[in-house]
Amino acid sequence: MLTKDFIGLISNASGLSKKETEQLLTTMNAIVRENLMAGKAIQLQGLGALEIKERNERVIVHPRTGERTIVPSKNQLVFRPVANLKDELKKI
C-alpha cells in the first residue's frame, strides 16, 4: 500500500480531510526524524518503537583474495514492534 492510499484510510477513520491528514503525516515524519537525530527513540503506541542501533565495526574477508577490510561502524534505524502487534500479525 502506498502513502496515498494510507492517507485515504486515516482520513476516513479520523474524520480529517485528506489534505490535513497528509500534512499531519509529513509533520509527524519530520518530528520523528528530528528526534531520532537527536538520539531519541520514538515510541509509537500500539505499534512499536523506532530506534537507532549502532552496528559495530567488523572485519570482512574477501573470499577470493583473502584481503581483509574493516567495515566501519554505523547506525541503523530499526523498528521493534510491540509484542501484542507481533502476535497479532503472526497468524493472519
Place this chain on the structure above:
Amino acid sequence: MEEKLSWTELRRALAARAGVSEKQAGAFLNAMQAQLVEALKSDKQVKINGLGTFKLQAVAPRKSVNVTTGEEILIEGYNKLAFTPEAGVKELIESGKAESSEPAAASVPTDPIQKLGAQAEEIVDILGELGQSPVEAPEEPKAPEMPEPEPVFIPEPEPKPEPAFIPEPSFVREPEPMPEPPKKKKSHFLRDTLICLVILLMLLAGGYFFLRTELTTIIMSFIKPDETEIVVPVAADTIAVAMPEEEVIVEEPIESASEVEEVASEPKPESKPKAKAKKNNTLTEDQILKEFLEASGELAGPTAEYPDLITTEPMHQDSRLSWMSKRFYGTKAYWPYLYDANKDIISNPNDIEVGTPIRVPRLTEAQRDTTSAEFARIKQEAEAACMK
C-alpha cells in the same frame, strides 16, 4: 538510546508543529496506528513517504528438535513485521549519527583483533604445556580460533597461493605465441607473389623451350618431304645445332632460359632442383622460398665464427629457432647458436620474418658443451635479444 519520545509527547509536538488542536493530533495518531495495523493485515505492506516501509514477511515453517526429549517438532510458519527505512532517512541516520558514535567506534575496532591474537597466544601456550611440538603449534591455533569470532577466516590461507600461481604460466607462455599474427599475413602475401613469379618464370622457360623444339620439328618436317636444294644448307645447319640440344635437354635449356630471363642465377651451383621442378610442375613452399632467396642473392653464407654450415634454411611459418635446433642438433638447447650465427639478420629471436634465411652452423664438440662459459654468454645474449 534510553530516551524515548512518548506517544503523548509526539502528539503535543505534532499539534504544535502542524497548528492543530491536540485532540485532532491525537485522533490522527490513533487513526494512523489503527489503520497501519489494518493495512498490514490486508496489504501486508505499507509505505509511508518520509519514513520507510512496514512490511509483513512470511517465515516458512521449519523442522526442529525438542531439546529435552529429542523429538522432532515442526515450527509453524508465521509473519514477521519488518521495517525498512527510506533511503534518504537511512543515509541521514548513518551520517548524522556517525559523529556522536565516533569515540565509541574508535575503541571497538581493535578489540576483535586483539581478542584473536590473545586467543591464539593462549592456545599456543596451552598446546606448549601439553608438550606438543612447536612446529604444529603455530598452525593449529588458527583452526579453533576461527569459528568463534569470524567464520569467514577459514578460506584465507587457501585462496592466497592461487592468485599468485595463475599469472606465472601465462607469463611464461606469452612471448611465444605473440609474434604469430603479424607473421601469418606477411607469409601469405609473400607466398602468393612467389608462386606467381615462379609460374611466370616457368611459362617463359616453357615457351622458349617449346618454340625451340617446335622450330626444329617444323624445319625437320620441312626437310624430309622435299629435299630441295635451296632449303638443305639451312636445314643441315639447324639439325646440327638442334640434335645435340635435344640430348642435353635437361641441362641446356635451363641454363639458357635463366640467362634470358635475367632473374639472376649466378650464385646457383646446383641446377637440379630447378630441373626437377620443371618436370613435376610442383613446387613445395620450401623450394620456392629457397629459389627466391638464392635468386635474389640474399642467401646467408658462412661467417667467420661459424665457417662450417650444415645448411641454410628459410624461416618457416610457425617455426622457432628452438625447433630448428631440435631438428638439426636433436635438442632445443642449442637454439642460442642459431641466433648467434644469424644475429646480423635477426634482431629478436621471437619475431623472425618468414623466409629469413637462417644459417645452421655445424657445432664443434666444444660448442656442444652446454656448461661452458662461452655457451652461457651466447645464451644470455640470445635471451636478452628476446626481450627487445
